[in-house]
Amino acid sequence: MTKSFATVVDIAQDIASGKTSATEVLEQHLQRINERESEINAFNLVTTEQARQTAAQVDADIKAGKKLGPLAGVPVALKDNMCTRGIETTCSSKILEGWKPPYDATVVTRLQQAGAVMIGKTNLDEFAMGSSTENSAFGPTKNPLDTSRVPGGSSGGSAAAVAAGFAAASLGSDTGGSIRQPASLCGLVGVKPTYGLVSRQGIVAFASSLDQVGPFTHTVADAALMMEVIGGHDPLDSTSLPQPMPSLSSVLEQGVKGMRIGRLADMPDGCEPEVLARMDAAYAALQSAGATIVDISLPSLSYCLTAYYLVAPAEASSNLARYDGVRYGMRVETGDLHSMYGATRAAGFGAEVKRRIMLGTYALSAGYFDAYYGKALKVRRLIANDFAAAYEKCDVILTPTSPTVAFPLGDKTSDPLTMYLCDIFTIPTNLAGHAAMSVPFGTGAHNLPVGVQVLAPALGEQTMFRVAAELERAS
Ligand code: GLN
Secondary structure, eight states: OOTTSOOHHHHHHHHHTTSSOHHHHHHHHHHHHHHHHHHHOOEEEEOHHHHHHHHHHHHHHHHTTOOOOTTTTOEEEEETTBOBTTBOOOTTOGGGTTOOOSSOOHHHHHHHHTTOEEEEEEOOSGGGOOSSSTTOTTOOOOBTTBTTBOOOSSSHHHHHHHHTTSOSEEEEEESSSTTHHHHHHHTOEEEEOOTTTBOOTTBOOSSTTTOEEEEEESSHHHHHHHHHHHBSOOTTOTTSOSSOOOOOGGGTTSOOTTOEEEEESSOOSOOOHHHHHHHHHHHHHHHHTTOEEEEEOOTTHHHHHHHHHHHHHHHHHHHGGGOSSSSSSOOOOOSSHHHHHHHHHHHHSOHHHHHHHHHHHHHHSTTTTIIIIIHHHHHHHHHHHHHHHHHHHOSEEEEESSSSSOOBTTSSTTOHHHHHGGGTTTHHHHHHTOEEEEEEEEEOGGGOEEEEEEEEOTTOHHHHHHHHHHHHHHO
């Protein structure tokens, strides 16, 4: 479906072998941006000049016979909540407009060291809060497969950029599904790594106990390569796991023979029938590749959404306290300090961000802390227990990534609760800190892509990628 564009692996090979040049590849991508970006709005900023310089440098290195990084010349887009030195980083919020970070996020540095060509900063739901990219202060991103529909969110710009062929791969962040859900809606592979596997140094914090960074790509092999570049210990992130990144590219051909695949026995309501049909096809495909299907249950699943919408806003209310008109971005001058704080925050934050800050502040306030935040933490423990019990019976769990295919723009904007329901399958992983990824697996309603989610325990990335590769072969 979107696989007509060259993959990361192919681009890197063709540039390294001299079949094409980094400059030529970049110009093809810039050409597509020229043709469709005004319609899609995937980018907050296209860094054309810097990209041309980097590509020229890669070409010069090749001429000089220098050793190349694994992504040399590959155009990559970054979600605009990742710090880029001297380049505006807005989180699609007015409150950060014009702010230029003094340093690069670790993942950005690692991409650069691997030779990637950073092509631009992508649109998102403001501060990564949303499931459709309609909460951006700079207007929504449209789904390149059907521009009357959303690309998903919050990393909708990163997903759309890859699906439209503007970049060969991109990075997003996933706090409750923001990589996997847009990957599913745009027909891409999207990975939410185990908490701590990928550095978050330089990623603007939303909910620190949940946030992770991961790639969007057309193929599982591309995702493996991207993960290998960005993953592994970072001393600058105190939550980073002190261990190297396991090899993923090397396990993709290992198949699933003898593996036990968990199937959710009590599927929550609200899934489109076509999505459920694709799930049946996915189980059948893995079974015919030699895996066994076992029924498992996650009894706390139905509480996860509620728990997430207390934990995430609670952490956000604290993380976003720093935008006070003094240290970052915009300021509304009023003449005295206290009213300046209020006026800046009132003008700078959008409605959804304000809703989260109020929810979070309430949940953390004296008198309500135990009833809300404390209860939510208990649910978090319960879902971890559920997963632990399930993983005694199976190696991975398969669920839909999203209950529906891409929905029309404006469909859910008036009712936050229906928007929150988009995340029913993705949130439990974040609460548990486990690994998960979405793999395109055929189409559903309106001929739009359906993603299958592969869930694995913490540091189960190798197993997860083997299953994902098998699903890709079967589709
Ligand atoms: N849609 C979820 C939310 O609005 C998840 C967002 C994310 O993963 N960043 O919070």
